[in-house]
Amino acid sequence: MNKKIALxxxxxxxxxxxxxxxxxxxxxxxxxxxxETRYFIADYHALNTMKDPAELSVSIxxxxxxxxxxxxxxDKVIFYRQSSIPEVFELTTMLMAFTSKGLMNRAHAYKAIVxxxxxxxxxxxxxxxxxxxxxxxxxxxxxxxxxSDVVPVGKDQVQHIEMAQDIAQSINANYKQExxxxxxxxxxxxxxxxxxxxxxxxxxxxGNTIPLFAPEKNLRKLIMRIVTNSQAMxxxxxxxxxxxFLLYKLFALPEEQAAxxxxxxxxxxxxxxAKEELFxxxxxxxxxxxxxxxxxxxxxxxxxRILAAGAEKARPIAAATLRRxxxxxxx
Ligand code: TRP
Numbered sequence: 001m002n003k004k005i006a007l008x009x010x011x012x013x014x015x016x017x018x019x020x021x022x023x024x025x026x027x028x029x030x031x032x033x034x035x036e037t038r039y040f041i042a043d044y045h046a047l048n049t050m051k052d053p054a055e056l057s058v059s060i061x062x063x064x065x066x067x068x069x070x071x072x073x074x075d076k077v078i079f080y081r082q083s084s085i086p087e088v089f090e091l092t093t094m095l096m097a098f099t100s101k102g103l104m105n106r107a108h109a110y111k112a113i114v115x116x117x118x119x120x121x122x123x124x125x126x127x128x129x130x131x132x133x134x135x136x137x138x139x140x141x142x143x144x145x146x147x148s149d150v151v152p153v154g155k156d157q158v159q160h161i162e163m164a165q166d167i168a169q170s171i172n173a174n175y176k177q178e179x180x181x182x183x184x185x186x187x188x189x190x191x192x193x194x195x196x197x198x199x200x201x202x203x204x205x206x207g208n209t210i211p212l213f214a215p216e217k218n219l220r221k222l223i224m225r226i227v228t229n230s231q232a233m234x235x236x237x238x239x240x241x242x243x244x245f246l247l248y249k250l251f252a253l254p255e256e257q258a259a260x261x262x263x264x265x266x267x268x269x270x271x272x273x274a275k276e277e278l279f280x281x282x283x284x285x286x287x288x289x290x291x292x293x294x295x296x297x298x299x300x301x302x303x304x305r306i307l308a309a310g311a312e313k314a315r316p317i318a319a320a321t322l323r324r325x326x327x328x329x330x331x
Contacts, residue, residue, distance in 0.1 A: 006035035006186070007148035009042045009082075009139065012050075012059035016066040017209035018282075019194040019202030022250055025070045027188050028152055038078040038146050038314070039067065041307075044089075045082070045138060048131035065303060066212065069293035074306050082142060084311035087318035092134075092141040094325055098170050099137050099163075107136050108159055140164035143183045145318045152186045161185035175328045180321070192250060195243045198227050213293045216283060223279045224272075233270035244274045251281040 008028045016025070031037050043060050050056045060081070072079060082088060104110065110133055114124045131138075136159075143151055143164050151161050161183060168180040193201055196208030203209070210222050226244055231237055239245040239261040249257055260277055263269045296303055 003034065003036045004149040005038065005147055006031045006150045006152060007038045007040075007143055007146055007183075008152055009040055009045075009142055010063055010067065011042050012046050012056070012063040013204070014055075014059050015062060016070075016212040017202060017204070018212060018247075018250075019196070019209060021070060021212050022192040022194050023188070024154070025067060029067075029071050031152060032073075032077055035150070038080075038148070039072060040079070040085075040142065040314075041081045042139075042142065043081055043083045044131075045135065048129060048135065061297070061300060061303060064307060065293055065296040068296055068303075068306070069213070069289045074310060078310055078313050079307065080310035080314045081307050084307065085145070085314055085318050087315065087322045088138075088141050088145050091145050091318075091322055091325070092138050094322075094329065095137050095141055095144070095167050095171075096134070098174070099134075099140075099167055103163060103166065104133055104136065107163070108156075109135065136160050136163040137167070140167050144168055144180050145321050146314070147181045147317070147321060148183045149181065150184050150186045152188055155187060158185050158187060171325070177328065179325055179328045194250065195246050197222060197225055199243050210282075212286065213290045215290070216287070219283060219286070220279050223275050223282065226275060226278075228271040231271075234267050236267040237264040237269070239264040242274070244271065244278050248274075248278050248281060251278075251285050256281065 008031075028037075028039070041060055041064055043056070046056060046059065050059065064079075064081075067079075068074065110128065113128055113132075117124050117126050139160050140163060143161070144167075151157075151164075153161060162185070165182050165184075168182045171180055172178050172182070196202035196206055197210065198206065198208045200206050200208060210219065214222065226247075228242075228244070242264065245260065245264065248260060252260070260274070264274070
C-alpha cells in the first residue's frame with residue numbers, strides 16, 4: 001500500500017532551541033515512520049521579512065543543519081530548499097487566479113498587522129508587502145505541488161491549511177475533476193509545552209530559550225540561570241510545579257524521573273543540585289546533536305549538496321502536478 005504524504009515547511013528563523021526541538025522537530029521527524037515525508041526550508045517566505053542577505057543566508061544554513069543534526073535523514077526523506085523548486089512559483093501564479101482577494105483579507109497574520117496599524121493610527125497597509133499579503137497562496141502552492149495528504153502544523157497555521165483546501169477545492173470544482181489533492185492539517189495538540197528559563201513557555205520572543213546547540217559551558221550556565229522560588233534546601237519540594245523538573249522529564253528516563261521526584265519530595269536537596277541533575281541529562285542527549293551540527297556547519301559545500309540532491313528528487317514530482325493542472329486549465 002502506498003504511504004500517505006506528509007509535508008513540513010520550515011521557516012528559517014535563526015537558532016533553534018529546545019522548545020523547537022520538542023514542539024516541532026521531534027514530532028515532525030516521527031512522521032517518517034508512517035508517512036512518506038517531505039521537509040523544506042521556506043526561504044522565499046522568509047524573504048518577506050528578512051532583507052539582510054547575510055542574516056538570511058546564515059538562517060537558512062543554520063536551520064537546515066539543525067534539522068539534519070536533530071536526525072533528519074536525507075536519504076529516507078525529501079529535504080530541499082523552496083527556492084530550488086521553480087515549479088512552486090509557477091503554481092503560485094496559477095493558484096492566484098482562483099484565490100479571491102477577500103480570502104487574503106481574512107488571514108489572521110495580515111489582519112493582525114492592519115489592526116496594529118489602525119491602533120497606531122498608521123496607514124492600514126504600512127509595512128505590508130505583497131509577499132506578506134499573498135503568503136497563504138505561496139504556502140498553498142508549497143503544499144499542493146507535492147500532493148500532500150497531511151501537513152503537521154501548530155494551531156497558528158491551521159487557517160493557512162484551510163485556505164489551501166479552499167483554493168484546491170475551487171479548482172477541482174471548476175474543472176469537475178480532482179486536479180489537485182486537498183490537504184488536511186495535522187495539529188500537534190499534545191506536543192510538549194517546554195518551559196523557558198523564566199517559567200513562561202520557551203520562545204524566542206521572550207528571550208528565555210535554551211539553544212539546541214549551545215556549547216557545553218553555555219548550556220550549563222543557562223541551566224543554572226533557571227528561575228526558582230526561595231524554598232530552602234531542607235524543605236520538601238513538589239516536582240510537578242518545578243520548571244526544572246518539567247524540563248528534566250523531557251530528557252530523563254522514567255526511572256531517573258521517579259528517582260529525582262523522590263528526592264524532591266524527601267527534602268534536603270537544593271535547587272542547585274536539581275539543576276546539576278538537569279544539566280547532566282540535557283547534555284547527554286544534546287552532545288551528539290551538537291557534534292553533528294558542528295560537523296555539518298563546518299562543511300557548507302556538503303550541506304548545499306544534500307539540499308541540491310533533495311531538490312533533484314523533488315522537482316519531477318512538482319513538475320507532474322504542474323503538468324496536470326496546466327492540461328486541465330487548457331494551457
Ligand atoms: N507558515 C509556516 C510557519 O510559519 C511555514 C510554512 C511555509 C509551511 N510553507 C509551508 C508549513 C507549507 C507547512 C506547509 O511556520
